[in-house]
Amino acid sequence: MAAGKQRRAQTVPELPRPQHLLRGLRLTAGPPQPEIHTMKETPLSACERDFILKAIEEKKRLDGRQTYDYRKIKISFGTDYGCCFVDLGQTRVMAQVSCELVAPKESRPNEGIMFFNIELSPLASPAFEQGRQSELSVKLNRQLERCLRNSKCIDTESLCVVSGEKVWQIRVDVHMLNNDGNLMDASSIAAIAALCHFRRPDVAVQGEEVTVYSPEERDPIPLSIYHMPISVSFSFFQQGTYLLVDPCEREERVMDGLLMIAMNKHREICSIQSSGGIMLLKEQVMRCSKIASVKVSEITELISKALMNDKTARKAGGRCGFAESMPQERITALKVDETPVETADVTEKASGIIKEAEAPPPTAPSPVVPVPGVGQVGLGLQNTWGVEEEEELEEFSSGDDVEEVTKMEEDERKNTKDDVVEILDSEEEEVVILHPEKPQKAENVKSSFHQKGAPSSKKKTKQKP
Amino acid sequence: MAGLELLSDQGYRLDGRKATELRKVQARMGVFAQADGSAYLEQGNTKALAVVYGPHEIRGARSRALHDRAIINCQYSMATFSTAERKRRPHGDRKSTEMSLHLKQTFEAAVLTQLYPRSQIDIYVKILQSDGGNYSVCVNAATLAVIDAGIPMRDYVCACTVGFVDETSLADLCYAEESGGVSSLALALLPRGGQIALVQMDARLHQDHLDTLIEAAMTACKGVSKVLDQVVRQHLQEGSTLRE
Numbered sequence: 001m002a003a004g005k006q007r008r009a010q011t012v013p014e015l016p017r018p019q020h021l022l023r024g025l026r027l028t029a030g031p032p033q034p035e036i037h038t039m040k041e042t043p044l045s046a047c048e049r050d051f052i053l054k055a056i057e058e059k060k061r062l063d064g065r066q067t068y069d070y071r072k073i074k075i076s077f078g079t080d081y082g083c084c085f086v087d088l089g090q091t092r093v094m095a096q097v098s099c100e101l102v103a104p105k106e107s108r109p110n111e112g113i114m115f116f117n118i119e120l121s122p123l124a125s126p127a128f129e130q131g132r133q134s135e136l137s138v139k140l141n142r143q144l145e146r147c148l149r150n151s152k153c154i155d156t157e158s159l160c161v162v163s164g165e166k167v168w169q170i171r172v173d174v175h176m177l178n179n180d181g182n183l184m185d186a187s188s189i190a191a192i193a194a195l196c197h198f199r200r201p202d203v204a205v206q207g208e209e210v211t212v213y214s215p216e217e218r219d220p221i222p223l224s225i226y227h228m229p230i231s232v233s234f235s236f237f238q239q240g241t242y243l244l245v246d247p248c249e250r251e252e253r254v255m256d257g258l259l260m261i262a263m264n265k266h267r268e269i270c271s272i273q274s275s276g277g278i279m280l281l282k283e284q285v286m287r288c289s290k291i292a293s294v295k296v297s298e299i300t301e302l303i304s305k306a307l308m309n310d311k312t313a314r315k316a317g318g319r320c321g322f323a324e325s326m327p328q329e330r331i332t333a334l335k336v337d338e339t340p341v342e343t344a345d346v347t348e349k350a351s352g353i354i355k356e357a358e359a360p361p362p363t364a365p366s367p368v369v370p371v372p373g374v375g376q377v378g379l380g381l382q383n384t385w386g387v388e389e390e391e392e393l394e395e396f397s398s399g400d401d402v403e404e405v406t407k408m409e410e411d412e413r414k415n416t417k418d419d420v421v422e423i424l425d426s427e428e429e430e431v432v433i434l435h436p437e438k439p440q441k442a443e444n445v446k447s448s449f450h451q452k453g454a455p456s457s458k459k460k461t462k463q464k465p
Numbered sequence: 466m467a468g469l470e471l472l473s474d475q476g477y478r479l480d481g482r483k484a485t486e487l488r489k490v491q492a493r494m495g496v497f498a499q500a501d502g503s504a505y506l507e508q509g510n511t512k513a514l515a516v517v518y519g520p521h522e523i524r525g526a527r528s529r530a531l532h533d534r535a536i537i538n539c540q541y542s543m544a545t546f547s548t549a550e551r552k553r554r555p556h557g558d559r560k561s562t563e564m565s566l567h568l569k570q571t572f573e574a575a576v577l578t579q580l581y582p583r584s585q586i587d588i589y590v591k592i593l594q595s596d597g598g599n600y601s602v603c604v605n606a607a608t609l610a611v612i613d614a615g616i617p618m619r620d621y622v623c624a625c626t627v628g629f630v631d632e633t634s635l636a637d638l639c640y641a642e643e644s645g646g647v648s649s650l651a652l653a654l655l656p657r658g659g660q661i662a663l664v665q666m667d668a669r670l671h672q673d674h675l676d677t678l679i680e681a682a683m684t685a686c687k688g689v690s691k692v693l694d695q696v697v698r699q700h701l702q703e704g705s706t707l708r709e
Contacts, residue, residue, distance in 0.1 A: 135562075135566060138559055138562045138563055138566065139563065139566060141559060142559055142560070142563040145559075146667050150667040150668050151667075151668060151669050152668075152669070259664075263672070264669075267671060267672045267673075268669045268670065268671050268672070269666065269669070269670050269671070269672055269675060270668075270669055271666060271667055272650070272664055272665065272666040273664075273665050273666075274570075274661070274663055274664045274665070275566075275570060276570060277570055277573035277574040277662075278574065279574050279655065279658075279660035279661060279662055280660070280661040280664065281659065281660065281661065282659070282661065282676075282679050282680075282683065285661065285664060285675075285679065286675065286676060286679075289672055289675055290672075293672060
C-alpha cells in the first residue's frame with residue numbers, strides 16, 4: 001500500500017512554473033546581483049522587407065548605390081603604432097595590434113604565433129549580447145582567422161627570437177564600434193591596416209642573452225607582410241537571383257545568404273566562404289571572384305595611401321591620431337549674408353506711407369458705464385456673455401452720450417451684419433446677432449438659439465389658442 | 466614539406482592514388498536502433514558517425530520555432546582519440562562551432578524543411594578518426610543518416626575536399642596533403658542540379674585556377690554521390706529481403 005502511494009505521488013507531474021512570474025521573484029536570499037538587461041533588436045516589419053526586396057528587383061538600393069558599389073571607406077590611425085579605425089559607411093570598427101614574448105607551439109618551434117580576436121559588444125548594436133560565443137561572433141572570428149592566418153600574409157618565421165623558447169605572439173583585437181552591415185569586410189580592412197601600421201620592439205640576440213630594446217632605445221621595426229588579403233562580401237536575394245556587394249544592415253536582414261571572398265591585389269584568392277542556406281552555381285562564384293579582384297585592388301590602394309599619409313604626418317611632427325581624424329562637425333561661426341538695402345529715397349517713402357495710413361485707433365479716455373452695474377475700460381473689451389448682447393444692443397439704439405462707444409457699437413453692428421451675411425449661407429434662417437470675432441461662439445449661440453427655439457415654439461403654441 | 470612529394474612525376478600521390486581518385490568509401494546505414502536515423506561512413510582512414518533525431522517538437526527555447534519550417538540543429542564533435550595528439554576540448558571550441566554552423570547551413574539548403582513547421586531536426590556527427598577531409602566525410606555521413614531517418618531531401622548532399630598542387634587538382638585530400646600547405650577547397654554539392662550548398666577555401670590560390678578547382682570538386686562530388694546511391698539502394702534491398 002505504501003509503495004502504491006509512493007508510486008502515485010511520483011506520477012503527479014510537476015507543473016512548469018510560468019517563467020514570466022518567476023523573473024520578478026528572488027527565491028533564494030543572497031547578495032543582490034546586477035541585472036543584465038539584454039535588448040533584442042527590433043524585428044523587421046513585413047512591409048519593410050517587401051519594400052527592400054522590390055527595390056532590389058528594380059536594381060535600386062536604399063542609399064542610392066549601384067549593385068557593385070562600396071560605401072565610403074575612411075581609414076585613420078591612432079597615436080600608437082598598430083591602432084587603426086575603419087569607417088565603412090556607418091559601420092565603424094577598431095583594430096589594435098599588440099605583441100608579447102611567449103613560448104612557441106611544440107609543433108612549430110621556430111614560428112611566431114598570430115592570435116585574432118573579434119569583440120562584439122552591445123556598443124555596436126543592441127542585438128549583440130554581452131557574453132561571447134554567439135553564432136555571429138564565432139563566424140566572424142573564424143573567417144578572419146582563415147583569411148589572415150591560413151593565407152600566410154605575415155612571415156611568422158621572422159617573429160622567432162630563440163627557437164623553441166621565445167617567439168613573438170602578435171595579437172590582433174578587433175572591436176566593433178557601430179554595426180551598419182558588413183562587419184566582415186570592415187574587420188578585415190582594419191586588421192590588415194593595423195598589422196601594416198604596427199611596429200614591434202627591436203630584439204638583439206647575443207649568444208645566450210636576449211635583449212629587448214624599448215621604443216626609446218631603438219626604433220621599433222615593422223612586421224614583414226607578404227601581401228594584404230582583403231575580404232569582399234556578396235549578399236544574395238531571392239534564391240540567388242540578385243546579388244549586392246557590401247550589404248548595409250537592412251539589406252543584411254533581408255538577404256538569403258552571403259558569400260565572402262578574400263583576395264589580395266595579386267589576384268590570389270585567400271579564402272572563400274559561403275554562409276546562409278543558399279545554393280550557388282559555379283558561374284555565380286566565378287563572377288563574384290572577378291568582381292572581388294576589382295574591388296580589392298581599389299581598397300588596397302586606399303590602405304596604402306592612408307598608411308603613406310600617416311607616415312608623412314608623423315615625420316612632419318604633425319598631430320596624428322584618432323582625435324585628429326574625427327571631423328569637427330561644429331558650428332564655429334554663424335554667418336549671415338548681408339542683403340543690400342536701398343536707402344536713397346527713404347524719407348519720401350516713409351512720409352508717403354504715413355499719409356496713407358489710417359488714423360490711429362482712438363483711446364478710451366476713461367471707463368465707460370454703458371449700463372448701471374457694468375463698466376468697460378479700455379479698447380475692444382466686449383461682453384463675452386453672448387446671451388446678453390442682444391439686450392445690450394437694444395438699449396444702445398436709444399441715444400447715447402459717449403460717441404465712441406456708439407461708434408464702436410455701430411462698427412460692431414456692421415461687422416455683425418457682415419457676419420450675419422456669412423451665417424445666412426448656412427442653414428440657419430433666423431438671424432442671431434453674434435460677436436464678430438469668435439466663430440466658435442457662433443456655435444454656442446446656435447446651440448443657445450436652439451434652446452431659444454424651443455421656448456419660442458412653445459410661445460407660438462401658447463399664442464395660437 | 467621538403468621531403469613530402471605530394472604529386473610524384475608519374476602522377477602518384479603519397480598514398481599511391483592518382484590525382485582524381487577518391488579514397489575507398491565504406492558505409493553502413495541504420496547503425497543504431499534508438500535513433501531515427503544513423504549512418505557510419507569511412508572514407509579512407511577518416512571515420513565518421515552520424516545520428517539524426519527528428520523531426521520532433523522543439524526542445525528548449527520555444528521562441529526559436531519558425532512558423533513555416535523546421536529548424537535544423539547540428540552538432541559536430543571530434544573524439545578525443547581521433548587525432549594524432551589527444552584532443553583536449555572536443556566540444557565548444559571555435560572550430561567545432563564553426564563546423565556545426567557549416568553543417569547546419571548545408572542541410573538547411575537540402576532538407577525540405579517546409580514540410581515540418583514548428584519542429585526541429587537534430588543531426589549529431591562525431592569524427593572517430595581524423596585523416597583529412599573532416600567536413601566532407603561528415604556531410605556524406607549525415608546525408609546517409611538523414612535518408613535513413615526518412616526525412617525528405619532535395620537531392621543527395623555530397624561533399625569533397627580538393628587541393629591544388631603543381632597545376633593539378635587532387636581530389637579527396639588526406640591529412641598529410643592538407644597540412645602540407647596545399648590550397649584546399651571543400652565543396653558540398655547537390656549533384657543533379659549542380660547546386661553548391663557550401664563552398665569553403667583556405668590558403669592562396671590564383672584566381673585563374675579557381676575554375677578548374679571547382680570543376681574538379683564537382684566531378685569528385687558526383688563520384689561520391691554514385692557511391693552513396695549504391696549504399697542506399699543496397700541497404701533498402703537488404704531491408705526488404707529480410708522482411709520477406
